[in-house]
Amino acid sequence: MENCKICGKEFKNLKSLSTHFNSKHNIQSKDYYDLFMMNENGDKCSVCGKMTKFRGIGVGYLNNCSVQCRNKNKTINRGYWAGKKQSNEMIEKRVRNTNQKNKEIKRKKTMLDKYGEDNPAKVRSFKEIISSKNKGKKVVRDEIWQKKIINSKKNNGTLVHTKKTKEKISKSLNNFYQNNRERSKYCSINTNKNHFCGWYRNLYFRSSLELSFLIRNYDKKMESCEIEKFRISYTVGDKQKGYFPDFTDNNFIYEIKPSSLLKYKDNQIKIKRGKEIYGEKFKVITEQECPYITKSMILELIDSGEIKVNPSSLKRLKNYKH
Secondary structure (H helix, E strand, O other), X not given: OEEOOOOOOEEOOHHHHHHHHHHOOOOOHHHHHHHHOOOOOOOEOOOOOOEOOEOOOOOOEOOOOOHHHHHHOOOOOOOOOOOOOOOHHHHHHHHHOOOXXXXXHHHHHHHXXXXXXXXXXXXXXXXXXXXXXXXXXXXXXXXXXXXHHHHHHHHHOOOOOOHHHHHHHHHHHHHXXXXXXXXXXXXXXXXXXXXXXXXXXXXXXXXXXXHHHHHHOOOOOOEEOOXXXXXXXXXXXXXXXXXXXXXXXXXXXXXXXOHHHOOOOOHHHHHHHHHHHHHHHEEEEOOOOOOOOOHHHHHHHHHHOOEEEOHHHHHHHHHOOO
């Protein structure tokens, strides 16, 4: 039996007592313990003397403040479970609960009954809590981690993005390029093997003609146009699209295109729209206005470190004709 130290009423156990003083006397378990049940040095670590955590009215305060102090505590019987066996009832219960499929079915049923969703992440209140806790956090995946994810998805047949996921990826990439963030770390893993790509003086180029333009205009302060300020919207059929010109010197807007690609896909519509917006400041540069630089010059600049390219671009240099 347990007696309430405030009013003297008797209770069967500590749980009943706790419920009583919480509701009737408006006092929390920790405060009640501190007032009526605390032993001398009951909230101090037995090793270093620091305050320890309160774990409930039945346990009181922990003996140690940290794992390090607990490991140094010589009064703990560390071999308590050595040689002991769980009861047959507990073993049978654990065996029954190892059926993960049944556990998952039961878990989903409980979620549906309580919240109307089979996953807590789908419940609005939970989503808001998870979102607030994860806001601003982004775990960077290393190469090994990414490969494990891909292999796992291959094995279970889920290596396919849903429409919703594709939209999220598209939105994320658009934000990434529009904010003109540093992309040099992606140069070495560029997967576009059909273009000569890389960096020249902190500017990213996607073709040998773009590189030729940057080198021939090295005396001008060029900047990338891949920010929202320079985005050009255009319409094809009933679809609203957008693209970014290549570079600007804060006087002209430059679109770099080989003459063979001027009529490719939507390029004529893009160029026409660019001229409508920027007028004479919108300049289309082809190999006629900007001849290609020589292969030897590119190799020389790569050796000097002024140009950084990915491995696939180095292979493409073998067939470079200029």
